[in-house]
Amino acid sequence: MLELALKGDKKYWGWIVALLGVIGVGFGVYLWQLSFGLGITGMSRDVSWGFYIANFTFLVGVAAGGVMVVLPYYLHNYKAFGKVTILGEFLAIGSVVMCILFILVDLGQPMRVFNVMLHPTPNSVLFWDTVVLSGYLLLNVVIGWNVLEAERNGTKYPKWAKPLIYISIPWAVSIHTVTAYLYCGLPGRGFWLTAILAPRFLASAFAAGPALLILLCMVIRKITKFDPGKEQIQALAKIVAYAICLNIFFFLCEVFVAFYSAIPEHTDHLKYLFVGLHGHGAYVPWMWASMILMVTGIVLLVNPITRKNEGVLAVACIVVFVGAWIDKGMGMISGGFVPNPMHQVHEYIPTVPEVAIAVGVYGIGALVITLLYKIAVSVKIEVAG
Amino acid sequence: MERSRREFLKIAGISAVGLGTAPAVKVFAAEVLGQPEMRLGKDALMAKHWGLVIDTRKLKTSEDIKPMVQACHKIHNVPELGNKNHEIKWIWEEAYHNAFPTMENKYLDERVENTPFPVLCNHCENPPCVRVCPTKATFKREDGIVEMDFHRCIGCRFCMAACPYGSRSFNFRDPRPFIAETNKKFPTRMKGVVEKCNFCEERLAVGQMPACVEASNGALIFGDLEDPHSKIREVLKENFTIRRKQTLGTGPSVYYIV
């Protein structure tokens, strides 16, 4: 099936070349980081994780979000999603690839990354995160590929794939749970030390992932002969609507517990993010923007009139995606590190090289998703026509 | 040693199976007689649980802390980086309300208000940094010292997120150009690894007290917390002490007399 990715028109190849350009720039900057060290980023002794880990966390969510099309189709026999499950699985592959790359570019000694396997340490959540992420990647590659190949050949996918599909559903939940456990098990970080972190991560995941999937479906419909379907998009939109509601609800639970108990270790981080602390508040406009975006998303998605209008739906999906990205990508990590354990405020602002490397990683993700979607869509068109 | 033993077993096994037992006996004899050995030095100081008491009553100004910081940073080749983001420190000075943010007092007596508090790795009994390290690059020794294996550290900085005391630093760049005077007896670090206080484990191994203790003019008392007759236990018996963020259950081995 791979050959399907090699047949495309000028626009297709133009897009590929553009992505390769972005990847090239990111890679060049990464080589600089490799020789200089992580000092080219804005990270510091106090904020020791930044943009890379933030995007990693967000993309784990996007990857897990893919399960929202797999689950209704395979567990509840919701036939309509049969058309788009492959898109969910391939989106998950691209996202996990980006996650792994974001971890790699964040390491101080990337050449030693296999120490994690060489000296397996089950008490470290990072060890488990490596296990679940690589497992999820493998599952989606195997399942996606075999199901698509069967579809192309007009047969049913092999029997052994069925248990793998069932495993992949809780596995999707596990990748984001374990990723949340990276943060919420740390004793001195009041912002993350909350049992609701994993559910909150999952809620934003099931909003951001399907939101992106809707947008991708719309793009596919526009530029190819394959239509993922109106019903499918509407069903996904409902998932996004309720997931983003839950995300906001969980966040408000967080706010209540922090401020009603009024324990400084818990309130200070939220204060820093939303009103500023000790005269520092670089994230204040971002966090409010994120809240406004997510609430706008809720209004547009819950209301059937706006949701059913696909133009408005597209806007709503962008709004939700960006809102969730700011909330989880930017606020979640910086907010956890500021103030530091000595209750001093040391702010973190990503640098240009750091952003360039991150954009390069997104470029690789986009390339993977483009190639996989090209194959999937070609098969769908071939089978249909 | 580990390796040669394993190698010996391998050779012995293969010999026994393939060539009969006679050659195996020969190999056995050759290997066992000349077995090299690795052991502790004769002068090594040992303890069941190393601990430190900081008598802050003896610390009046920053001038009292400086010698400790300098002694430590000099012998451990800790670089002096200009950039605050990239700062590396093993032991340094904080005000009371920063060292003990959870025990902030609105009305604090003037002496404590003005006392500089030396802070360093607490060598916790239940260290979160060790719990999270994915490669066992940070580990706890039997004598309670939380130690780092710089060879193994992949620079993921999970330990920095886990440490509730901000005791860890990361080499954001090659530290070597920023070391004014290199101590040739101790290695430097390379870029991309985390580092922190090691309770002068390399000095204990040759019978010396930690550098900060030696430079502290008696303000720092170091010893075995599990030895009821040790000086440190005596000091702990006679004085009320506090530890940083006790409620987190990390069990710091560094005690403060206020």
Place this chain on the structure above:
Amino acid sequence: MNDKHKIIAGLILFVAIVTVPIWLNMGKAAPVPEPVLSAQAKAAKECVRETAYMKVEHMQLLDEWRDAVVREGKRVYVNSSGKEFNMSLSNTCLDCHSNKAEFCDRCHTYASADPYCWDCHIDNPKEKE
């Protein structure tokens, strides 16, 4: 299969590119370097283990040493003839082999081995700066 020629041409090109280093270096075999012993090393006659072992296994030995020192706190190595050594790359190995460039680097460069020991361990403790 009308792409036969293209495929064959591509394969030839691929093989040519992959083997470039071989062609470029053909007939220019660099002589195997001989490590130079410092006066002190010569006088000592034998290293911590017999020369043949050290030649082949010094990296394994150093690996065992570093685990013993860092992870177990054991710093003294007693060899088969009962001699004791402080297990330290900088303070023991390089104290005797004080000519790193001629002793270590030559072979390492020849074998294009690039150990990162020296990123942290100081080359030569006796060297005056």
